[in-house]
Structure formats: structure tokens, C-alpha cells
């Protein structure tokens with residue numbers, strides 16, 4: 001992330017935050033586990049300019065909607081406005097001085113598609129407003145935690161830190177290996193060469209705030225399982241300990257334990273350039289998300305089958321599940337399906 005802010009207030013600024021695709025490591029972030037996401041090209045751009053007074057004027061270009069509110073007391077509201085109000089309130093709660101500003105929001109990232117449009121919006125808003133304020137150095141983990149609080153307390157989506165950290169710490173040509181216990185982040189080369197990664201849309205929207213019952217239920221199940229095992233998180237659970245739990249907790253723990261191992265195995269395979277093995281691990285991850293974590297849907301299954309029939313070496317649902325996109329890995333001699341879109345690891349959030 002190239003976000004070092006000057007100490008003096010800035011008159012206008014443009015911040016960009018990309019969407020993310022998680023190569024592997026699903027439903028591990030809130031279990032203090034491991035994940036391996038990367039940023040993609042489409043994202044959200046926030047242009048911010050200082051205005052006299054103590055109001056924020058915001059415009060969501062793609063929706064053709066506007067908003068304005070007093071910086072000192074942003075009300076809780078639904079939809080995209082809730083993100084803007086939340087970022088302003090949370091930055092102020094951290095002691096930042098936010099000037100009056102006009103914000104213009106535009107993006108090419110599909111909403112509710114499992115590609116983290118919400119986190120991209122939140123992070124882009126935070127970076128733009130931090131630059132306009134009197135802030136010094138920007139700390140990616142701090143911004144990720146703030147963005148996650150906005151989603152939880154202002155939008156109603158209690159997610160882990162996967163999306164925000166991926167977006168803030170991504171680098172071109174790399175995936176980011178994240179350890180959610182230590183919050184250590186290590187770039188890992190994702191040197192695809194002639195191999196290709198492509199996304200297929202299941203057509204079923206994935207909206208964690210509006211339709212998050214399944215996601216929240218999985219979180220509660222993991223907390224319950226950890227409690228029964230006498231652990232502070234499932235990071236230290238084992239396949240043997242999973243067997244002592246009642247269903248469906250046993251299945252949930254099996255997924256989390258095995259998925260962490262698959263992340264480590266994927267990092268090792270990438271370092272060897274062994275994409276056949278990466279594909280195999282993607283298939284195993286999907287089977288576990290479908291059979292043990294039970295977050296797939298018929299629409300997602302159809303897309304995974306489509307990707308495999310088209311010759312994908314591996315394919316799996318990405319993000320929280322219950323809809324969204326499927327990621328396929330295709331060997332050099334295999335064409336990607338015509339209605340998929342190819343993704344490559346790109347730079348993370350930054351000021352333009």
C-alpha cells in the first residue's frame with residue numbers, strides 16, 4: 001500500500017481500492033487461521049475535495065444518488081450512505097480531524113458478488129478522508145480494523161479481516177499469505193505465466209448484511225466448537241479433536257483445520273510453480289466448503305461443474321459462499337469459458 005500521508009491537510013485527493021479474490025483459505029479469518037487472497041483490477045475510486053463548513057456531501061455516481069450530513073453527528077442509515085457515515089464517525093472516534101468535504105464515489109466492481117465491493121468502498125473512503133485530514137502515516141492493519149468496524153457497526157455485516165487486509169496489503173504479481181492470529185502478512189509470488197485464473201458468476205447475489213444469516217450461523221458454530229474444545233479459537237483444533245464434537249460442529253472444525261493446511265500447501269506449491277497441485281487444492285477446498293462447511297448453493301455448484309467441464313484444473317467458490325463467484329484455474333492449453341472474466345494479481349489500495 002502506498003499511502004504515506006503528508007502531515008499537512010490536502011485540498012483534494014483520489015483514493016482507489018480494488019476488489020479481492022481469495023485464492024484459498026475460506027472461513028478461516030474469524031477462526032484466527034490462514035488465507036491467501038490477491039487484489040484484482042476492478043475497484044472503487046473515491047475523489048475527495050475539501051469544502052468550507054462541517055458537512056460531508058457525497059455522491060454515488062453509479063447509483064445516481066446523493067447524500068449530505070453533519071460531520072459531528074452522522075446518523076445510522078441503510079445502503080451505501082451507511083458506509084460513508086460509518087467511516088467518518090469511526091475516523092473521528094479515533095481522533096482524526098475530518099474537514100468538510102465533497103466525496104465522489106465510482107466503481108466498476110459488481111456489488112454483492114463476493115468480490116469485496118463493500119470492503120473496497122470502505123477502504124477507499126478511509127484512505128481519502130485520512131489524506132484530507134491531519135493524519136500522518138497510515139497503518140494498514142489499523143485501517144483494516146477500522147473498515148471492519150464500519151461494516152459491523154454501521155452496515156450490519158460482522159465479517160473477519162480477510163477482505164480489508166487483502167485489499168490494503170496486496171501487491172502486483174503476488175498473493176498475500178495472511179496469518180489472522182499474528183496479523184503477519186507475507187507476499188507470495190503468484191507467477192501464473194500462461195496459466196489463467198477466471199471468475200464465473202453464479203448469478204446468485206451474495207449480501208452479507210442483508211442475507212447474512214448463514215454466515216453468522218457459521219461464526220457462532222465455530223465459537224461454540226472452540227468453547228467445547230476449551231480453545232480460544234479453532235486455530236489450535238485438530239482433526240482428532242473434531243471427532244469428539246456433535247454434528248454439525250465436527251464438520252465445521254474439519255473444514256477449518258484442513259483449510260488452514262491447504263493454505264500452507266498452496267503457498268508451498270506456488271513457490272515450486274506447481275499449478276497442477278494448486279488446482280487440486282482448490283478442488284479439495286470447494287468440496288470441503290460444500291460438504292463440511294455447507295455454504296454452497298445449486299447455482300454455485302452449476303458454475304463449478306461448468307468450470308470443470310471447460311477443463312479447469314481446479315475450481316471453487318470464493319468468499320463467504322451462499323452465492324457469488326466461482327474461481328477456476330486453467331492450464332496454458334485450455335481456453336477459459338467465454339462468459340468468465342480473467343483475473344490477475346494487482347496492486348492494493350492506494351492514493352492516485
Ligand code: GLA
Nearest residue numbers: 026027159160161162319320
Ligand atoms: C466474507 C467475509 C470474510 C471471510 C469470507 C470467508 O468474504 O467478508 O471476512 O470470512 O467471507 O472466507
